[in-house]
Amino acid sequence: MTHYSRGDVILVPFPFSDQSTTKKRPAVIISSDKYNSLSSDVIIMAITSRIDNLSFVGETTIRDWQDAGLLKPSAIKAAISTIEQKLILKKVIMWLTSSARIPHRQLINKPS
Numbered sequence: 001m002t003h004y005s006r007g008d009v010i011l012v013p014f015p016f017s018d019q020s021t022t023k024k025r026p027a028v029i030i031s032s033d034k035y036n037s038l039s040s041d042v043i044i045m046a047i048t049s050r051i052d053n054l055s056f057v058g059e060t061t062i063r064d065w066q067d068a069g070l071l072k073p074s075a076i077k078a079a080i081s082t083i084e085q086k087l088i089l090k091k092v093i094m095w096l097t098s099s100a101r102i103p104h105r106q107l108i109n110k111p112s
Helices: 033-038 104-108
Strands: 009-015 022-029 041-048 060-062 075-084 090-093 101-103
Touching: 009 041, 009 075, 033 041
Parallel strands: none
Antiparallel strands: 009 022, 009 090, 022 041, 041 075, 060 075, 060 101
16 A cells, blocks of 8 residues: 655546546645545645646745656646545655745745
């Protein structure tokens, strides 16, 4: 059985907000390691490569996206979901640390 930790980047069938269907996409685990070991679920946030329109609270650009095993510049979306661990398709990489993320406001307010 695979062990999942907070910060792991995984590939999952992420549900749309209307729950009508899913889209295979990367996500980051945000639930605690204790929760992940005691539960059959994990709590995740979606990752997107559409980073031009980040405007919601919680959306964060991933600085080291290549080191995180992602194919394109990416950001964490303000979309949280709980899924069963058995639905995880693949563990892309372990430990997307806080130093690998840039708060979106920091990008907007960056001096020229």
